[in-house]
Amino acid sequence: MKHSEIYRQRRAPYGFPFLDTEATKLLQDKTRESQSVLQSLGYERVMPPSLDYPDTFSDNERFDSFRTRDHLGDDLSLRSDVTVQVIKGYANLIERSESPVRRFFYTVPVFRDISRSYPALREVYQIGAEAIGLTAASAVGELLESARKIMQEIFQESPVFLTGDVNAYYEVEKFLGRDDLRDIVRNKNAPLLAQAFLSVGLDYGDAENLSRLLLFAPVTNEEYNSRWENLRPGLPLELARTLENIRSDLLSLLQNLPVAVRSISRIEPLLIRKTTYYTDFIFEGYIQGIKSPALRGGSYNHLVEEYSGQSMPASGFALDLSALSRI
Template structure:
């Protein structure tokens, strides 16, 4: 038997329904915040990610799915969503003044060759938000509140911790990196990745999945920040607090990607310490990839992590997805009448179905029970001759007799009554 590749998954039945609802709720929130959708290719030039994410990051050094096309060009399946969005902004000149601020979101698959575990796959899916042309505390606060609004929409209100930090740049960062290297040189048991990162990108050691817990007493970047940057982090924290968004300052919080500058943040699952939403500012990336100097920021959400939390907290995101009516046809002529009723009901946006393999009343009722229908109607010789159709409510057991031409009207009234109760 041929099986799916390791680190991938199949979605079907209720899982795919809930997945789609999560995406719909994300689109709903982004529409309220006036974001438009951007769709980029699932594969891009390898150079794009080497230049943006950084060649010392786990993504570039270990996790990219690479391939060469027939003309020898190097491509990768996209391992993250920000760099492709920036590339699209530059290539399509979306940075012109009349387009700014440019606010976009994306939904799609991401590919990383890493060890599969709970909530982490080799093909996973991200919901992402990117903004260009805005650099202010108010925007940083709005971005965090957007993430909070999405979790609130899903009713994920428990066991979530929001951490923020401010990544300094320039000479301040160089001084900090010198002190961080001194601190790290005292360790003799660092993993091979950290030993490499100390010389290539020392800040990345703080994000190490193996050794990060050892660095509790590491020098704090905040101590090397200018007063302006300190004030900005403090004001961001205060404004979030005033809006009722509880946050913590984590001075060791960095991001696994090299392009971040300024504010960074993570929404974490307090029970597992896994990131749910991760993001921040990357004000230099557009220019580094060949575009103009343009402030930018955003975040990404793993849908698989969201689904895991929904399951852990017993949250059902779907509405009552019952059929309005299940039809049991008992004869060939009844099947024709059934098709007519199905067509009319669906035109009225009613959810109706049947099973064309029904042989008798017994198998018909079994099919109806499996369908989770609110109501059932049997169509046979007697009902067709008398034009009286008995519609049974599965919850109450009550039966309503109506004429064929009144069935759709009756079902619509029942749905309206449900919404009003």
């Protein structure tokens, strides 16, 4: 028998580990702690299906590796993201619901390719919360406060939150007439972004300074404000006006966050998510020692309407509990 066949017989597939009793207990304890935080804040548990129609998931999250078919031959995919599933489920409940404001949470595994440069299929255990019917400004504060409590509880450490507005990215994309900036922004590649600004006629200094301010904002809001005020007169009017509006919305969001959240939150002027349904504020939460953000979320104001016909704001987050094993 070949060595690889013996390996297959005795081991779980790479990326899909068998959790031993110790790891299971840790995950179970941390899940319970997280759930009790969310339940105490009025979130109700839902259990979306493991499989769904591939169109349910955001465009960038469909992977052939996780496809199967139902008895009619229709494609099904293991879930890569739970938010849309929860909204689909909520759309069916909406007519029966007495109050349009509903809060849900889930704890489920999702299936993803987590690497940008090589295939790395993984089963990721997530706890997520969705607040439906609350405006983005009030939902983000509530969600970040519950995420802070959960992260503090399970990682025994205070997170740092980065908060941005996805519209700043779309505005820059529109201004530059390009739709290929996601990698440049995700890698915060300031020299490449500056080149893009130069190519549409910004002068060298403004292009360099704007790209650095958008991607590497200074720590204090005072410093950020003063640099923005220096830069603004040199920018094309429409771009300056839109970025200014987004900036003041972000500053006001930050100002209205619960005190404990505000002190660990930073503005990230140009932030973008891989998932494409976000329409407003987005955020990430980091824990020291974990390579990628353990928490991701934001506001998605079109999804409820898409599935239920009723216009309603909504926001949510997903926290990667598998990150526990990476500390």
